[in-house]
Amino acid sequence: MFAYWGKILRVNLSTGKISEEKFDEKFAQKWLGTRGFGIYYLLKEMDPTVDPFSPENKIIYATGPLTGTTAPTGGRYMVITKSPLTGYIAMANSGGFFGAELKFAGWDAIIVEGKADHPVYIYINDDQVEIRDASHLWGKLVSETEEKLREEIGDKRVRIASIGPAGENLVRFAAVMNDEHRAAGRGGVGAVMGSKNLKAIVVRGHNRVEVADRAKFTTVVKEKTDKLRKDPTAGGGLPNYGTAVLVNIINQNGLYPTRNFQESQFEYAEEQSGEAMTAKYLIRNKPCYACPIGCGRVNKLPTVGVTEGPEYESIWALGAHLGINDLASIIEANHLIDELGMDTISTGGTLATAMELYEKGLLKQEDIGEDAPPFRWGNTEVLHYYIEKIARREGFGDKLAEGGYRLAEMYNGTEYFMGVKKQELPAYDPRGAEGHGLGYATNNRGGCHIKQYMISPEILGYPYKMDPHDISDEKVKMVITFQDLTALIDAAGLCVFTTFGLGADDYRDMLNAALGWDLTTEEYLKIGERIWNAERLFNLKAGLDPLKEDTLPKRLLEEPVKQGPNKGRVVRLKEMLPRYYALRGWTEDGRIPEEKLKELGLDEF
């Protein structure tokens, strides 16, 4: 087998047992990698109804076949587990260098199960794997943790995936951080690590990933890299301004959610755009492993010194979403969130929920403490004060650490929670891109843009421009194709930003050259479809009620946009959802019938 080791590492933190398992090519062709491997093991080995914080929940760190190769952006890994935020599947991926290093160490994935009785970390040096004491690291920030581990191991080149205080304190949206500022952010995967007393995984690898035909692979990789370099977004907008290049574009198109989606354009967007950040604070770009795009930002501020990010979503979540217009404060807050190990989108979303509850008088000053900063739109004080409190679960931070939905429930205001399946929505108002809205509503991990980035066709024109308010079958089919294609790109171990420039055939070419397979594009997309359905199956078994939960906040369905290009629009989800179910081959109530399970080879679960 090429591009895989065929080896999975299993670590049981309850018993201390470390073992190795093999898989064959047949398994690889069925599940490909990352999300595919993760969902297979969860469905096979775990009861989907378990408490996410119980030792019975498993957490899987998986690479794809192209992780660690020279394929453009081939450095991704995925963290798969049951989410403490949604109660459904969580699959959060991250770039940086950790994924590639894990592959160099000779492992395709790590399954961690059980719970240690004291803080530990897992140290992997090729075949040598140990569970080591991490009591001295508990409570440490992400950068301190990385620094101390490097010192302790005596090897500057180790790569580390760890949690900060937020993960330790079971903040429901805590992230797994690697390379200090790269986050497997969404769904609270960091809190699951914390619940297992697992502070970090440290990896050092010395093996080269072998592909089937080195010469052919090199040629194919060069061709695809050139395509990315020539693309105006992948080779221009993203390297020049980072993902924040989107701030002005999305704002001008009237989709930039402001003050918890009460408005769809932010009057100060330009002052916190990628262009403004580049002019004021940028030192250089920072690409992930093998990435020709390099959207990562290294910024410098007098207050925090040199830091990384924020990217588009974070600028929005900590800016327009809260009515805040102070780019320096946003960058500082982003730095702090990375250090404490949290998801920026859910942090901002939870604070925005609190702000609207406060505005509507449901949350009162006496609830949060007379001395605490009031949750007023635009109050920058809120950022630093509550971010620390959330991560440490101190004072009102303990309630915020439960996430926006649970907070809104506590104060009788769930209609002000802007999320799907209890996960906070990202930075696009779907009333200005209705296919994107269908994507939010049907996403397996709840409010999420990245697993079906319909902004591409609806706003940016990739692979071709679609009317954002068209809700025909063609649009619904596009949502499905994007979902399956993204599952494939994730599973391969690549970054979804490659879709600016590459299409399904390009991924097929790279995979076939690396693996020595001869699969068609349709066969690869079928793997994506299998993964999507398997994740859906997990959610259904975990108790998902599709007709109630494949939905959007009432505001997006019933309150027309007040101003801008999408004035008067809502998302016509009711008209799209039944056709989505039908085109997916599901039942009218959003379940997967037996014949579909058989067709995808999922009937074993």
Ligand code: SF4
């Ligand atoms: S495009 Fe950005 S996030 Fe994706 S791999 Fe490259 S630097 Fe990392």
